[in-house]
Amino acid sequence: LAADESVGSMAKRLSQIGVENTEENRRLYRQVLFSADDRVKKCIGGVIFFHETLYQKDDNGVPFVRTIQDKGIVVGIKVDKGVVPLAGTDGETTTQGLDGLSERCAQYKKDGADFAKWRCVLKISERTPSALAILENANVLARYASICQQNGIVPIVEPEILPDGDHDLKRCQYVTEKVLAAVYKALSDHHVYLEGTLLKPNMVTPGHACPIKYSPEEIAMATVTALRRSVPPAVPVNGLAAQGKYEGSGEDGGAAAQSLYIANHAY
Structure with missing residues (x-):
């Protein structure tokens, strides 16, 4: 999960929903991402943090780093x-x-x-x-x-x-x-x-x-x-892009103009 948006990138994202780009609002946004239940463990192996995020905590005072690590997910940093x-x-x-x-x-x-x-x-x-x-x-x-x-x-x-x-x-x-x-x-x-x-x-x-x-x-x-x-x-091999595995996005999952080919290539 790429959660390494800079302060400037967060400004653009929050402005789309009429939210001021403050450190607290950025913390709350990231808290929503990181507080998902343990089902995410099957989907996410690592989370990329921004410098600010590495030192932020949730409402209970638990560092986001520990929140992620407790789910068995690896923490990274941009x-x-x-x-x-x-x-x-x-x-x-x-x-x-x-x-x-x-x-x-x-x-x-x-x-x-x-x-x-x-x-x-x-x-x-x-x-x-x-x-x-x-x-x-x-x-x-x-x-x-x-x-x-x-x-x-x-x-x-x-x-x-x-x-x-x-x-x-x-x-x-x-x-x-x-x-x-x-x-x-x-x-x-x-x-x-x-x-x-x-x-x-x-x-x-x-x-x-x-x-x-x-x-x-x-x-x-x-x-x-x-x-x-x-x-x-x-x-x-790192990520779906390197493996050539991309799911179809057409209405029937196979529309050539709106889908990406699934190729299970071994390196």
Whole structure:
């Protein structure tokens, strides 16, 4: 469960229901999520916290961390500090937050976090992602992963390729393969223990403005192919996206235009 919304993201969410974005209202919102009964144990293995959330408590004074752990669910923490412009590129970005990360991870570990998440963002256009952006973001992810492992925290690596633009499916698959290859090259260079990492991948999809309509099967196959070509066997499969398992959302559960292909692939 991704419950790592920043203060700014929570402002947008709460404004939709006319609620002021105060720390107390954010706490109450998260309390609703975390106070669900034990049936959620079968559905959720981990919860990603935001820094603020890690130190909040429910109405009875019980820390949210303990509430989650008592359900047998693992607590994680978002540790990046957002994207910033990457100089010398055409509007590309890198992710900040490496400064002081080791100290923060050590404290988060003491406070109950067992895994972390870091997101880098790349975009597809005629000139992007550039070699500089790919290399920079790959090395940032690798440095983050290394620091996490030094502090006993499992790193989730997320090199997200945005679906914006008019690129076709083949272009997205190509870029995804190149980005993942660079990421795992960097992880190897930084001596990261791959079996102790997780990958949060993006689906390989055409850009939102692409005029070509692809079937769910084509999208699933492009995604699985990219992962098979780029992700080392040592890396555990993480999440439904990596497995290619997405449930149909059409009226009959099988409408091709509104469903996602279910593919039980073994790695």
